[in-house]
Amino acid sequence: MYQPYHPSIFFDPTFVANVIAGFLITVAGAVLLLAAAVWFVAAGEWLSAGAKPPAWRALCALGVALFLGGWLWQIVGYYRVGLTVW
Numbered sequence: 001m002y003q004p005y006h007p008s009i010f011f012d013p014t015f016v017a018n019v020i021a022g023f024l025i026t027v028a029g030a031v032l033l034l035a036a037a038v039w040f041v042a043a044g045e046w047l048s049a050g051a052k053p054p055a056w057r058a059l060c061a062l063g064v065a066l067f068l069g070g071w072l073w074q075i076v077g078y079y080r081v082g083l084t085v086w
Helices: 013-042 054-081
Strands: none
Touching (some): 013 054
16 A cells, blocks of 8 residues: 655654744745835836835845845754754
């Protein structure tokens, strides 16, 4: 009989807190950057040469911070779990 493979690492609380949480933060940052890009195009911001709205710049900054922070969280998390060695 076929037994489906269930990777037990995904049920380990240490892995979830250290790696999957970082992945979700990275995805949230990517979604914010995508929303900023849609805003930029839909509002026609690319047509104006002046300063961009502060809310748009804040959204971009938050998106980049979350994306890079989540990526760093994952790298450190893989080290903490023991799946990578320096």
